[in-house]
Amino acid sequence: MSLRHAILTALSERSSSGFELARRFDKSIRFFWSATHQQIYRELKRLEGDGLVESTLQPNSRGNRKLYEVLPQGRVELAAWVARYEPPRAHRDALLVRLRAAAFAGRAGLLEQLHAHHEVHARQRAEYLKIAEHDFLDRELDESARLQHLILRAGVGLEEYWIRWLEEAIVELRAMEESNEDR
Amino acid sequence: MSLRHAILTALSERSSSGFELARRFDKSIRFFWSATHQQIYRELKRLEGDGLVESTLQPNSRGNRKLYEVLPQGRVELAAWVARYEPPRAHRDALLVRLRAAAFAGRAGLLEQLHAHHEVHARQRAEYLKIAEHDFLDRELDESARLQHLILRAGVGLEEYWIRWLEEAIVELRAMEESNEDR
DNA sequence: ATTTACATGTAAGGGGTTACATGATTTG
DNA sequence: CAAATCATGTAACCCCTTACATGTAAAT
Numbered sequence: 001m002s003l004r005h006a007i008l009t010a011l012s013e014r015s016s017s018g019f020e021l022a023r024r025f026d027k028s029i030r031f032f033w034s035a036t037h038q039q040i041y042r043e044l045k046r047l048e049g050d051g052l053v054e055s056t057l058q059p060n061s062r063g064n065r066k067l068y069e070v071l072p073q074g075r076v077e078l079a080a081w082v083a084r085y086e087p088p089r090a091h092r093d094a095l096l097v098r099l100r101a102a103a104f105a106g107r108a109g110l111l112e113q114l115h116a117h118h119e120v121h122a123r124q125r126a127e128y129l130k131i132a133e134h135d136f137l138d139r140e141l142d143e144s145a146r147l148q149h150l151i152l153r154a155g156v157g158l159e160e161y162w163i164r165w166l167e168e169a170i171v172e173l174r175a176m177e178e179s180n181e182d183r
Numbered sequence: 184m185s186l187r188h189a190i191l192t193a194l195s196e197r198s199s200s201g202f203e204l205a206r207r208f209d210k211s212i213r214f215f216w217s218a219t220h221q222q223i224y225r226e227l228k229r230l231e232g233d234g235l236v237e238s239t240l241q242p243n244s245r246g247n248r249k250l251y252e253v254l255p256q257g258r259v260e261l262a263a264w265v266a267r268y269e270p271p272r273a274h275r276d277a278l279l280v281r282l283r284a285a286a287f288a289g290r291a292g293l294l295e296q297l298h299a300h301h302e303v304h305a306r307q308r309a310e311y312l313k314i315a316e317h318d319f320l321d322r323e324l325d326e327s328a329r330l331q332h333l334i335l336r337a338g339v340g341l342e343e344y345w346i347r348w349l350e351e352a353i354v355e356l357r358a359m360e361e362s363n364e365d366r
Numbered sequence: 367a368t369t370t371a372c373a374t375g376t377a378a379g380g381g382g383t384t385a386c387a388t389g390a391t392t393t394g
Numbered sequence: 395c396a397a398a399t400c401a402t403g404t405a406a407c408c409c410c411t412t413a414c415a416t417g418t419a420a421a422t
């Protein structure tokens with residue numbers, strides 16, 4: 001049920017339309033909880049049905065824009081959820097499945113995939129660092145900003161971890177290819 | 184569709200019953216692709232329906248044991264999937280959502296959660312290291328074992344990464360609590 | 367004989383992805 | 395006026411989780 005609470009959090013930061021929420025998810029919340037616009041619209045309706053948020057149609061806006069705001073009940077629910085313990089999710093990684101399958105299915109194309117993932121993570125890392133520079137450098141940070149910075153550091157570190165591991169994996173796979181050529 | 188291919192991989196390593204597969208997922212495959220026994224049984228039926236695996240009822244076994252084996256078509260499908268590129272999945276992390284929500288919902292209970300996650304990751308790390316010691320130490324490693332070792336190192340590193348970040352987060356949250364007490 | 371471990375399944379509900387559909391306003 | 399952008403939505407499908415249900419064989 002985290003999508004619901006990610007939305008409540010985002011709406012607490014700023015009341016928005018579904019469309020705007022989707023954009024904000026894409027821009028920053030996606031780093032720890034991604035969602036498509038369809039998911040967001042569906043959940044907003046449920047949240048309104050459950051009395052946790054309220055929508056008001058904005059006149060003179062394009063496309064019948066609806067502004068969503070968190071209601072007191074929504075704040076109660078969010079606080080209760082934050083305090084509720086949830087164990088970390090299992091990590092699911094198709095690339096690691098592919099590596100394990102390679103023993104039977106061959107390594108064709110795998111090295112390219114490792115490189116592609118490396119590039120994705122490097123790009124993501126660069127994006128995080130840009131945000132870090134822009135939002136958190138040389139500023140007096142209030143508590144909210146310190147929490148956001150902590151989250152961002154989790155993202156940067158995670159990307160850096162995968163970059164390092166992928167480089168190790170690339171070396172290892174290259175070595176395998178070479179020892180195959182020798183035969 | 185990675186569950187399907189994780190199962191094909193596991194069955195390539197050793198033909199098994201659904202029950203045994205579920206245990207093996209729980210013991211080692213879970214590290215990069217987890218699945219419950221219900222998921223596994225359902226997917227095995229689909230795989231059989233699609234002609235990728237074949238089951239034979241084992242007589243004199245408890246509970247009508249069925250042995251599943253990969254068919255040639257299954258091997259073709261697995262090889263095709265391994266070579267197919269898939270971008271890395273978005274990371275979803277409820278704890279990070281909670282941290283971000285804390286700015287509005289309060290930090291009650293969060294420090295305890297950070298400690299609990301720390302313990303989970305430390306335990307997982309210990310489990311991985313035990314496997315590493317048992318399976319990969321002082322042995323001549325063939326290609327399959329080298330791939331598995333690489334996967335295991337991904338797991339160890341990931342746990343270590345989270346342990347480090349959680350320690351940083353705990354320090355940061357403690358500092359916040361203390362500066363609140365001062366007022 | 368009872369408990370434990372083995373073994374397979376159904377059902378319900380929620381979450382996530384992709385495709386499709388529609389319409390309004392601003393910009394060029 | 396055409397295209398791009400803003401804005402909301404339906405439908406279908408698959409995957410995952412949880413709860414429930416049933417039965418067999420080995421061990422104590």
